[in-house]
Amino acid sequence: MASPTDISATPGTVLPVTPAGAHRAPPCTLVIFGAHGDLTKRLLVPALYNLVGSGLLHPDFRVIGVDRVDSTTAAWRDGLNAMMQSFTHDPNAEFHPASINAAQWDWLAQRMEYVKSDFSDVDAIRNLGSQLPANAIFYLAIPSRFFATVVETLGAAGVVAQKDGAFRRVVIEKPFGSDLASAKELNRRVLSVLDESQVFRIDHFLGKETVQNILAMRFGNLIFEPLWRNEYVDHIEITAAETIGVEQRGAFYEPTGALRDMVPNHLFQLFAMVAMEPPNTFDAESVRNAKEQLFEAVTPIDPKDAVRGQYAAGTVEGKPMVGYRESPGVAPHSNTETYVALKLHVENWRWAGVPFYLRTGKGLGGRRTEVVVQFRKPPMLMFRDTETGNLPPNRIILNIQPAQGLTVELGAKKPGPEMDLTDVQARFRYEDVFTKSPNVGYETLLYDCLMGDETLFQRADNIEAAWKAVDPVLQAWAQDSTGPELYEAGATGPKGADALLARDGRAWYPLDKA
Numbered sequence: 001m002a003s004p005t006d007i008s009a010t011p012g013t014v015l016p017v018t019p020a021g022a023h024r025a026p027p028c029t030l031v032i033f034g035a036h037g038d039l040t041k042r043l044l045v046p047a048l049y050n051l052v053g054s055g056l057l058h059p060d061f062r063v064i065g066v067d068r069v070d071s072t073t074a075a076w077r078d079g080l081n082a083m084m085q086s087f088t089h090d091p092n093a094e095f096h097p098a099s100i101n102a103a104q105w106d107w108l109a110q111r112m113e114y115v116k117s118d119f120s121d122v123d124a125i126r127n128l129g130s131q132l133p134a135n136a137i138f139y140l141a142i143p144s145r146f147f148a149t150v151v152e153t154l155g156a157a158g159v160v161a162q163k164d165g166a167f168r169r170v171v172i173e174k175p176f177g178s179d180l181a182s183a184k185e186l187n188r189r190v191l192s193v194l195d196e197s198q199v200f201r202i203d204h205f206l207g208k209e210t211v212q213n214i215l216a217m218r219f220g221n222l223i224f225e226p227l228w229r230n231e232y233v234d235h236i237e238i239t240a241a242e243t244i245g246v247e248q249r250g251a252f253y254e255p256t257g258a259l260r261d262m263v264p265n266h267l268f269q270l271f272a273m274v275a276m277e278p279p280n281t282f283d284a285e286s287v288r289n290a291k292e293q294l295f296e297a298v299t300p301i302d303p304k305d306a307v308r309g310q311y312a313a314g315t316v317e318g319k320p321m322v323g324y325r326e327s328p329g330v331a332p333h334s335n336t337e338t339y340v341a342l343k344l345h346v347e348n349w350r351w352a353g354v355p356f357y358l359r360t361g362k363g364l365g366g367r368r369t370e371v372v373v374q375f376r377k378p379p380m381l382m383f384r385d386t387e388t389g390n391l392p393p394n395r396i397i398l399n400i401q402p403a404q405g406l407t408v409e410l411g412a413k414k415p416g417p418e419m420d421l422t423d424v425q426a427r428f429r430y431e432d433v434f435t436k437s438p439n440v441g442y443e444t445l446l447y448d449c450l451m452g453d454e455t456l457f458q459r460a461d462n463i464e465a466a467w468k469a470v471d472p473v474l475q476a477w478a479q480d481s482t483g484p485e486l487y488e489a490g491a492t493g494p495k496g497a498d499a500l501l502a503r504d505g506r507a508w509y510p511l512d513k514a
Contacts, residue, residue, distance in 0.1 A: 025057055030136075044446070120153050147176075147190070172190070176201055177467060201458040203457075207442055232376060236274060236275070241511055245489065258308070259337060267358045287455050298469045310323075314489030324363070368511060392423045397409070410423075
């Protein structure tokens with residue numbers, strides 16, 4: 001295995017100026033296992049490029065890509081450069097800049113090296129570790145079946161031991177387990193090698209500014225928090241709807257499904273941001289303790305409160321879409337769900353009696369991630385002799401994507417001599433206030449990992465508590481041969497999802513509402 005090149009003082013490279021008030025990350029080498037994977041090419045490298053532009057990386061920052069593919073450092077760099085350039089022509093890419101800044105890319109590329117190695121080769125990893133500087137982060141951008149093996153290899157090679165004030169950290173992607181038992185076993189194997197403080201279980205949803213803004217909105221504005229409880233809130237909906245299908249990811253999606261892919265991680269993290277108690281401070285342990293207290297108050301989901309669906313052929317945004325079972329890598333009689341809707345109950349003083357409805361799906365008629373807080377209706381006696389009629393309830397909609405911001409729905413009087421109220425909206429949009437820059441959602445998370453800030457990363461008990469809530473549903477579906485309800489691609493989901501709310505006298509907030 002070739003020795004890493006010392007390029008920390010490469011002539012002609014200039015680190016951008018660190019913004020006033022910001023802290024440059026300490027010197028560190030980022031070792032990426034899975035250097036040739038899509039995650040590295042489409043998200044991690046663009047995020048690192050953006051961090052270069054922000055001036056937050058140290059001049060001695062380096063990247064070592066590790067994979068089993070026959071390649072060279074020059075070929076790996078060239079391939080990544082070509083991918084970066086392609087993003088400028090792809091409006092559907094997560095990273096879609098107008099152009100790539102050559103000097104900014106060169107700064108990063110000169111600090112990148114490729115090493116061919118098997119993930120379980122202890123001698124090779126030991127050799128790699130002997131050439132690393134004091135601080136190192138190992139990023140597991142690999143299939144989840146390799147997570148425990150690679151961590152154990154790092155431990156056997158002796159490269160994750162921390163000494164002399166230096167840090168060694170490991171970043172683990174989702175899915176973290178496939179059910180409660182596997183999550184517990186993965187935690188056991190990981191924590192037999194690493195201290196919890198060294199483990200950064202990443203969920204890229206938490207890197208989105210609009211997700212982090214939920215805490216800022218709740219706890220930084222007095223007008224919201226007093227209303228954020230069962231006295232005033234009727235119910236809360238959390239939606240992550242996608243218009244795309246599984247496309248070429250059928251082989252991954254078949255054993256996974258919508259529930260495992262989205263609920264115990266993405267949707268539960270949004271749920272935590274919306275429903276957790278105010279932490280004493282915004283340090284990592286206080287925030288994660290508040291999440292754990294919330295998750296402990298969630299009663300395991302009754303399978304009767306869960307709906308699964310699977311998209312059939314249809315039309316999405318004017319374009320035909322084949323059904324899930326006709327997608328590459330999918331079994332012709334697959335019972336894997338592409339849609340799931342759930343009802344959660346939280347047994348604590350703040351939320352007792354308030355249902356939380358979660359839904360996520362592919363091949364739907366609208367793309368949006370949002371949280372809808374619907375308030376109870378006010379007494380209408382004073383309006384009984386007016387034209388007001390059945391006024392819609394007040395709502396606060398936290399817009400995550402594609403719209404980013406906050407919408408408040410409230411009643412206002414129509415102009416004219418009669419007392420007639422109607423539903424109106426007040427909106428805040430990020431793009432109207434803040435300058436938008438290309439961002440893939442990993443920038444904040446990578447920077448936090450470099451800084452040792454675990455606030456936005458999941459702790460072992462958080463992971464297990466989320467799986468505990470959904471485990472009864474997984475077990476029931478595994479024994480149910482009827483399979484998911486089919487829905488036409490381009491629809492809002494299966495009819496059973498509407499029935500889930502209708503039996504409580506409620507209805508989903510429309511996916512197509514502006």
